[in-house]
Amino acid sequence: MARTHPAVRADLEEVFRTAYPRVVAVAARVLGDRHEAEDVAQEVFLTFGRSAVPAGEAIGWLCVAAAHTALNHLRSGRRRARREEDVRPETVSPDVADAVVTNDERRRVRQALRRLPRKQAVALVLRHSGLSYAEVAAALDLSPGSVGTTVRRAESALRKELNHASPE
Template sequence: MEEHVAVLAADDHDRPAGRAERKGGGAVTTLPHRGGVRADLETVFRYAYPRVVGVAARVLGSRDEAEDVAQEVFLTFGRSAVPAGEAMGWLSVAAAHTALNHLRSGRRRAAREEYVRERDAVAADTADAVVTLDERRRVRAALARLPRRQAVALLLRHSGLSYAEVAAALGLSPGSVGTTVRRAESALRKELNRHASSD
């Protein structure tokens, strides 16, 4: 399964404002801060931005789009009351959720098709480029069909978070993370096989 999830990182080059999701999927009520933005936003942004972009890029396959997702996530975080000690986990989960929302919404389709056309036009071996892009598309589409909790657990684990970090971010016991990730990998494999056989 590593190879399938690794495909999502190979080209790594909607939630309303005022609400956000916490570990268990519950909402964090946002609170206004002085000036409307929490005081620690810049500090948290500096250390968490690379991970937030990395998680989103693994889903979307585009650094530019991942940076757009990171902007959304940090805007929501800036108005939230998420404790600073929970920021990294919260931001990682929010990045995965927001990127999956973008993936599922279909808003990216026109931009993706244009990107594929341009990339194929300059590729040294167009056939290889198309096969690679098609494989990434299939993996992302299968990931978007997984139950949200499984998809997020899989994304976080394969984005470099430790079992303990995934557990903290999703409100799971550390011992259950491995089982959750294995089930997600199995579900992803089944989705890929099911759609491959129907093509």
């Protein structure tokens, strides 16, 4: 029996070439791991390739999808065990100790980020990934004037989460 495949967009290659670095950057901002971010980008572009998203909205859609997918990866917890195994040094030197502290701080930020409301977390990630207020507004269907407020609230909520979270 022949298997039919959904049609792939004619503009996929052009959009991929244009948007791939930004999509990976958004996912890497959330995940802190370029290889994981590339996996997320692959997922996002596979979904986009079968979508009917207008070409003019592709960048915003892809960036939001990357942020959502990366947050889902964080929330799933699959990476935690692997990451903790990578951080356990046999002997501790000053450089390794610094790396462990940095990794622990990043882990705490990512844990706090996943506890934020989804729209705030995505707005924060997109803005800190280099998207302009106008691009964040278009991607999240917000008014450009409310982006700054949303990002400030997200930053405040993130600080609260970090201050209230007990180190593990």
